[in-house]
Amino acid sequence: xxxxxxxxxxxRNSRTHWGWLAIxxxxxxxxxxxxxxxxGLWMVDLTYYHSWYHKAxxxxxxxxxxxxxxTLFRLFWRLKDxxxxxxxxxxxxxxxxARYVHLLFYILLLAIMISGYLISTADGRSIEVxxxxxxxxxxxxxxxQEDIAGDIHYWLTMGLIILxxxxxxxxxxxxxxxxDKTLKGILWK
Amino acid sequence: xxxxxxxxxxxxxxMALSSIQxxxxxxxxxxxxxxxxxxxxxxxxxxxxxxxxxxxxRFTYDEQKPEQASVIVNIDTASIDSNHAExxxxxxxxxxxxxxxxxxAKFVSTSFHETGDDKAVLKGDLTLHGVTKAIExxxxxxxxxxxxxxxxxxxxxxxxxxxxxxxxxNFDLGPASRQVxxxxxxxxxxxx
Numbered sequence: 001x002x003x004x005x006x007x008x009x010x011x012r013n014s015r016t017h018w019g020w021l022a023i024x025x026x027x028x029x030x031x032x033x034x035x036x037x038x039x040g041l042w043m044v045d046l047t048y049y050h051s052w053y054h055k056a057x058x059x060x061x062x063x064x065x066x067x068x069x070x071t072l073f074r075l076f077w078r079l080k081d082x083x084x085x086x087x088x089x090x091x092x093x094x095x096x097x098a099r100y101v102h103l104l105f106y107i108l109l110l111a112i113m114i115s116g117y118l119i120s121t122a123d124g125r126s127i128e129v130x131x132x133x134x135x136x137x138x139x140x141x142x143x144x145q146e147d148i149a150g151d152i153h154y155w156l157t158m159g160l161i162i163l164x165x166x167x168x169x170x171x172x173x174x175x176x177x178x179x180d181k182t183l184k185g186i187l188w189k
Numbered sequence: 190x191x192x193x194x195x196x197x198x199x200x201x202x203x204m205a206l207s208s209i210q211x212x213x214x215x216x217x218x219x220x221x222x223x224x225x226x227x228x229x230x231x232x233x234x235x236x237x238x239x240x241x242x243x244x245x246x247r248f249t250y251d252e253q254k255p256e257q258a259s260v261i262v263n264i265d266t267a268s269i270d271s272n273h274a275e276x277x278x279x280x281x282x283x284x285x286x287x288x289x290x291x292x293x294a295k296f297v298s299t300s301f302h303e304t305g306d307d308k309a310v311l312k313g314d315l316t317l318h319g320v321t322k323a324i325e326x327x328x329x330x331x332x333x334x335x336x337x338x339x340x341x342x343x344x345x346x347x348x349x350x351x352x353x354x355x356x357x358x359n360f361d362l363g364p365a366s367r368q369v370x371x372x373x374x375x376x377x378x379x380x381x
Contacts, residue, residue, distance in 0.1 A: 122275075
């Protein structure tokens with residue numbers, strides 16, 4: 001067992017604390033997702049002569065594909081490294097809700113990113129990631145693909161925002177009301 | 190009574206005659222021998238071309254009475270195609286055609302006036318983006334005759350210039366891009 005009960009934080013999860021790799025994954029995702037939502041909502045209302053009219057969507061697509069890779073890695077790591085045990089003060093219902101919220105996060109994130117990809121690749125064009133590499137369109141488009149994918153992309157993101165509030169409120173509740181170490185478990189020690 | 194009978198028979202006869210003479214043509218959109226294309230300047234540097242892929246319509250035309258010709262065309266606005274999915278999505282959205290709210294554009298002719306040399310001026314009402322406005326198209330009669338497969342066809346082309354703001358489309362594409370040119374080429378198959 002390389003699971004450590006206390007002391008210095010390791011790269012893997014301990015029984016009470018997330019490891020630094022999981023913490024890095026989590027907070028990097030928080031930053032990227034926040035930037036993506038803000039950028040996405042801002043860029044669609046830019047005027048045609050705005051200097052970011054092309055740059056903003058290019059950045060959104062590039063960051064989105066990198067976030068997709070990060071999310072796949074996160075999912076892999078989440079399955080590979082056993083999670084810390086929930087604080088004893090959590091009810092069974094709280095634990096159940098937390099598990100479903102986490103699962104829903106992964107499902108929503110992947111669905112949002114896939115639908116975003118389907119907007120830009122609807123006509124067979126590939127997506128360029130920071131002039132670094134290109135992700136090709138993987139299949140021939142279906143009728144009105146960009147419109148349907150666009151609606152899904154938008155509304156699932158609205159759902160994600162609601163879920164973020166739920167997740168954050170729960171973390172704050174555990175910290176302030178329950179006074180347990182749930183929130184501290186995902187912070188740098 | 191005799192007068193009324195003769196009046197009715199004259200009416201029936203004239204209706205029968207007009208239906209023979211003013212032949213009705215269905216646009217050949219199944220065989221895609223009908224096109225509704227547009228072009229608009231991009232920044233004043235080049236032309237951007239696009240088209241509507243789905244529409245239907247019909248026209249009547251009688252060589253003896255060309256001034257009675259009429260046209261109706263319905264366009265599925267969501268079928269706009271500028272060969273770029275992201276741009277088409279934008280064009281279908283609220284900044285431009287708002288196709289969820291206005292899924293159809295419609296042209297109904299009000300007059301047709303031949304000016305010689307197979308040229309004509311077609312006037313009518315265009316409903317686009319929820320706005321109905323009288324427009325004028327320059328028409329050219331391209332040709333007509335029996336086709337090799339047992340039908341009879343007649344074709345026209347038409348051009349017109351639309352100002353986007355007339356149809357309440359106000360997204361600013363720059364000073365060179367306030368108007369869009371339409372090029373319409375249709376072949377009608379005579380209804381039997």
